[in-house]
Amino acid sequence: FRTLFMLQVENVKLLDRYTNRKAANGTLYLTATHLIYVDASAEVRKETWILHHHIATVDKLPLTTAGYPLLIHCKNFHVAHFVIGQERDCHEVYTSLLKLSQPVKPEELYAFSYNPKMSKENREIGWKLIDLKVDYQRMGIPNDYWEITDVNKDYEVCNTYPPEIVVPRAANKAVVIGSSRFRSRGRIPVLSYLYKENNAAICRCSQPLSGFSARCLEDEQMLQAIREANPGSPFMYVVDTRPKLNAMANRAAGKGYENEDNYDNIRFKFIGIENIHVMRNSLQKLLEVCEMKSPSMSDFLTGLENSGWLRHIKAVMDAGVFLAKAVKDEKASVLVHCSDGWDRTAQVCSLASLLLDPFYRTFKGFMVLIEKEWIAMGHKFSHRCGHLYGDPKEVSPVFTQFVECVWQLMQQFPCTFEFNERFLLEIHDHVYSCQFGNFLGTCHKEREDLKIFEKTHSLWPFLLQKKQELRNPLYRGFTAYRELQPNTLPFSFQFWCGMYNRFDKGMHPKQCVLDHLLSCVSQKMKLEDSASELENKLPFLDGPLPSEACSLSKVGSAASKTPMLNTPQDYEGEPPPALSNGASAGDIDVMSDGDQKHKENLPRHQDLRDLNVTIDILDSEAKDGEPQHH
């Protein structure tokens, strides 16, 4: 490696769920940004890269005959099980990783040192790629009822909102300021999405500081203004996305929810989505299921049920569907909040927008959606994703759940998104990687204070350059589908193996349809794409672009032409497994070489492994005639 490494340790094994003690010895390197494991034992050198920021926990496991084990759990669900020969080395790696994975100050984050070859102008253009004003214009705003106001330009109204927010014209400054004093953190009702076809709006805010009986004239006027901005409907919905019990408990703390008696013509509704602590625990349980070695079908399904994970995904989806239906079918505006209006509220509003508007299902549109509902409107990314050393109780997979809801929609509507699953996974990776400035901090003001826009890069141009691999070959275009009405019966929700068992290649289909179809599409689309890319005025790296022709030839070339090699797993269902997994040579995982330095890399070309162990297992079986079932 040309990069300097801080630590180099020999005699390290990397185990996976299928390896036995015969795992090869390799070398572990620690750089300032990554952990890199190199296995040079076979003909093909294998590298495994783990970004320090991606590390969630490092645990020392009890000593085994093979050495000193270290178990690393990553925030993108990669689990790395190392066994280190020397105790002193193990301890040194352990303490180093603990420190490297938990930076204390924002300035220590990768984004501030990440320095690709790019001119200053292009970096700045990158930040301007997404302009929220353009999206409001697309909705027809400003119009007779709604305006973009700069009343918050100095964050006087709300310090976690962006400087420019959309409010009803009828709501004057006094109403805005008054309402902000009656809302948790000053997060007043503002527009999230306007459904042009019938003037119904999705608005969002935080909980009112109503306690048991407090009222606020300005807040009531604010809601009235929102309702009257939609003359086509006699009422509006106010949706509290918390379970009723939680919302009621908040009243004792001087907060709570809207009293229908005090607000004219509102229909109040609870749609219970559990809080961040429940979600954190749910994910933890789900990951335990994913890590089980050779579970039975029963173990897996019971574990899945007990985690509650899909139940929560469904709850978020149900809420999004409710909002979309209210707007489209009932033509009624909806005001959504949770407690502080930046967890469940963000999930539900962005999901509803996606269901209603095909623009948000395009590359550009999805970026706009995230910039608007998550980044601009504030979301505690730094806390929820554990960017810095802090309170573990603040960590919660809120954004992950939103991304999963999008994936669930992709399963039901395969032709309706311009992008594919990999796009979602890349975004998810980078929410945690801190390589780009978009997701640092908690709100716009904080990003300004940290000088994100001067010192870091935006994720979006980086992703747009990889469009060829991230597109959906089945996309039928912008006008093919309008509103989506997903089936939300329980059986419609699938377990997302590509996310939660992403790195267990043996579990996934052995042949990659996506790559094959991408290569079918690419020839045709190439011309169309260059045209639209010029439109987007993409910043280009000063250095040569990763050669498109090169990555195209990788994409899909192996898919159907070369016969697929794979090897059997252990069909005994027993640990320790005797046979290698199915993910051997021929595994088609497309990543252009340029990515390797900046993201996790996975062993791609594994050799067929030695399979003489079958005999041992079968022999021991037949001795007593009893099946070796778990």
Add this chain to the structure above:
Amino acid sequence: MLRSSQPLTGPNRKRCREDEMLLGTVLGEGERGFIIDTRSAQAAKQARMTGGGTEPKSSYLQWRRLHRPLERGRPLQESFVKLVEACNDASNNMDRWLSRLESCRWLSHVKAALSTACLAAQCMDREEASVLVHGAEGTDTTLLVTALAQVILDPSCRTLAGFQGLLEREWIEAGHPFHLRCARSAYSHARLKQEAPLFLLFLDCMWQLSRQFPFSLEFGERLLLTLFDNAYASAYGTFLCNNEKERRESTHSLWACLNQPGEKKKYLNPLYSPNALVIWPSVEPQSIQLWQGLFFRWIRSSQYLDEAWAEIQRLAESN
């Protein structure tokens, strides 16, 4: 690979020289073979009381017996019925759905069937050993294993013509009693004694293979659904009877219909690319999915998935 029914060892441990010789001739000098018994060791032992049993080790020295119990008969039918009931449950409760999916055990049976077939295939491909598969009668779980193992091992069984041949050989000619097994299906209250969805289980396993190896089967889901339909209620005589003896000449063959050029196209997999190798599926729970195209066929719209397949077809053809 051989198949049979159980040896009639009985409580007195009878021997049969001819049977021993027959199995002896299969193996060469010093070679060994595997017997895969699709009953549990206990069930196989108990079968002796009613005249059946297992091959005594001392008389079949070159053969090693492995037990891989696969569900059959009433319990399998119950599993199927419970699954269909769960799919039709409109209660909209996720925990309830997952609980019912787990307790019906259908996916466990899929996993077990694939695992056993893979085991048989491994014996042949990796150990280069012959395999004898049998359960009790040799007409149910036996055929499930031998048919699946051939699809795993043999690329010619993955072609449309080869698959038809496989079905003819391993299910129809081998004597799977379709008439009894596929009498009424899951909605009937009749609960007939002889009814059991072995053939459906086979088709489900085929679907799992097509999902894990989307390029390796010449046919697609549509063929599997058509076969399912015709096994239970058909205008053709192919799945009508219980065995060769009962077969009547006066009916039409389903294959003749499917193989007509106009019809055939519908059943082909647009992504097919012949794969000369053995295909080893993953039997991890995460890799086995509920066959939505079958179990939710009448419960939810397939419009968007159909559109996706049409796109795939279009793309594959233009390539």
